[in-house]
Amino acid sequence: MSERLIKLKIPIYLTTILGILMIIEFYFPMPEPITNINVTLRSFVTIVSAAGLILGIIILTIAHLRKISKKESGWYYSIIYLVGLVITSALGLTSVRNTTFLWIYNNMTAPIGVALYSLTAFYITSAAYRVFRARNWNAAVLLVCAFIVFMMLIPVGAVIFPPVVPIGEWLRSYPSSAGFRGMIIGVSLGIIGLGVRVYTGRQKEHMGIREERMEAS
Amino acid sequence: MSVIVAGRALGLVVLVIIVSAILWFMMRAYSGKLPKLRRLPAVDIIDEIIGRCVEMGRPAWYLMDNVRMDTPSVLAPTVAAFQILAYVARSAARLGAKFFVPVTQGVAYTIANDIVEEAYRAEGKPEDFDPFGTVMYLPEGADRMYILNNMWSQQIAGAFLLGSWYHKAIIYTENAARVGAVMLGGTDTTHNIPFLVAVCDYSIIGEELYALGAYLSQDPTQSASLAGQDIGKFIAIIMMVLGAILATLGIDISSIFSI
Numbered sequence: 004m005s006e007r008l009i010k011l012k013i014p015i016y017l018t019t020i021l022g023i024l025m026i027i028e029f030y031f032p033m034p035e036p037i038t039n040i041n042v043t044l045r046s047f048v049t050i051v052s053a054a055g056l057i058l059g060i061i062i063l064t065i066a067h068l069r070k071i072s073k074k075e076s077g078w079y080y081s082i083i084y085l086v087g088l089v090i091t092s093a094l095g096l097t098s099v100r101n102t103t104f105l106w107i108y109n110n111m112t113a114p115i116g117v118a119l120y121s122l123t124a125f126y127i128t129s130a131a132y133r134v135f136r137a138r139n140w141n142a143a144v145l146l147v148c149a150f151i152v153f154m155m156l157i158p159v160g161a162v163i164f165p166p167v168v169p170i171g172e173w174l175r176s177y178p179s180s181a182g183f184r185g186m187i188i189g190v191s192l193g194i195i196g197l198g199v200r201v202y203t204g205r206q207k208e209h210m211g212i213r214e215e216r217m218e219a220s
Numbered sequence: 221m222s223v224i225v226a227g228r229a230l231g232l233v234v235l236v237i238i239v240s241a242i243l244w245f246m247m248r249a250y251s252g253k254l255p256k257l258r259r260l261p262a263v264d265i266i267d268e269i270i271g272r273c274v275e276m277g278r279p280a281w282y283l284m285d286n287v288r289m290d291t292p293s294v295l296a297p298t299v300a301a302f303q304i305l306a307y308v309a310r311s312a313a314r315l316g317a318k319f320f321v322p323v324t325q326g327v328a329y330t331i332a333n334d335i336v337e338e339a340y341r342a343e344g345k346p347e348d349f350d351p352f353g354t355v356m357y358l359p360e361g362a363d364r365m366y367i368l369n370n371m372w373s374q375q376i377a378g379a380f381l382l383g384s385w386y387h388k389a390i391i392y393t394e395n396a397a398r399v400g401a402v403m404l405g406g407t408d409t410t411h412n413i414p415f416l417v418a419v420c421d422y423s424i425i426g427e428e429l430y431a432l433g434a435y436l437s438q439d440p441t442q443s444a445s446l447a448g449q450d451i452g453k454f455i456a457i458i459m460m461v462l463g464a465i466l467a468t469l470g471i472d473i474s475s476i477f478s479i
Binding site: 192 | 223235300306393418
């Protein structure tokens with residue numbers, strides 16, 4: 004079989020057949036054997052993802068080893084990565100319920116994640132300070148609306164100026180909701196279009212294959 | 221046993237109409253009849269950003285945030301972001317920009333790696349592609365620290381933030397803005413669209429994420445599919461107007477949604 008058939012045609016056919024099978028299952032009641040096939044196929048996604056994770060870790064480890072061997076800038080951080088990888092992998096492979104493994108997760112990984120997540124509040128504030136400037140008419144409308152909603156949400160806003168609450172609620176319930184619903188409709192249509200392009204084999208980038216190379220080969 | 225799952229008949233009818241319209245426009249494109257499409261401003265901006273990075277000798281980054289391809293709501297914007305990545309990577313390879321794509325999921329990493337590698341090959345510069353550095357797998361969680369640190373140390377000059385974006389949208393865009401990077405942002409995650417629109421220099425909103433990929437593909441049949449999507453918009457507008465009139469007249473037809 005040609006490389007084109009194996010790397011391009013078969014994945015497209017599989018994508019189309021399995022994708023349509025999933026759509027049919029969504030709209031039409033299917034006999035149990037077909038539903039079971041679909042459930043099994045969905046579990047394949049988890050297995051493929053796990054395989055991808057292993058590949059990613061291998062590539063990342065190689066990149067860090069290369070960084071250490073070349074003594075690139077910040078190479079000593081790569082040693083921390085390698086030590087962390089070996090320790091957590093060893094503990095995790097022994098047992099994910101291992102208390103030391105859980106301690107590392109609960110007391111090191113989770114707090115760092117939460118701390119970084121909490122940065123969002125500060126970045127939103129600084130972004131708002133930079134963005135909310137009445138540079139033109141549109142920006143002025145945005146500024147006024149944002150200020151009203153902001154005043155509505157903080158407790159003192161209603162005390163200072165009570166009408167800010169119904170105005171803010173109106174802004175959120177009507178113009179804002181209408182805009183978001185318009186976006187959702189547009190996005191849904193975009194996803195349908197994307198699906199058609201993928202199922203007809205016109206869009207191939209998700210397979211990591213470019214038509215030029217296949218034709219050249 | 222009913223033929224169709226209850227409550228999904230109307231959705232199926234609308235889906236069939238929209239898909240038929242898209243296929244019809246694609247078939248017309250095969251025979252050379254192309255619909256007139258407005259040029260998306262983002263098309264020119266991609267080359268502008270890459271060109272700026274080359275002039276300044278600083279890297280361009282392509283960030284996709286959540287790329288969990290086993291989650292249906294994330295899969296579609298990720299696939300759209302991959303299509304745009306193919307064009308951006310080619311542009312970076314052609315113009316000689318230092319290009320970096322961090323990815324936080326294994327499957328998405330392999331795909332992104334192949335796309336970028338092929339882009340460099342297609343431009344005849346495979347030697348510029350670093351298999352361990354151009355596209356990098358960063359475990360979810362660790363990616364934020366790596367990206368924030370390297371944004372400042374490398375002083376990136378351009379950033380593309382496309383795909384499915386959540387809270388990282390504001391963290392990355394704000395830092396990229398502070399280091400002076402020009403940004404193109406776009407997501408279909410409705411609650412994060414405002415952040416990308418507000419902070420990024422250029423933005424594509426909602427469905428433009430899907431349209432841009434098709435537009436950049438230079439494949440007339442893909443571009444033609446965008447015209448088919450407009451049929452769906454007309455249906456949505458008609459249904460909204462009709463619904464508003466019926467609701468004003470006090471006529472309840474909500475039972476048709478349970479068929």
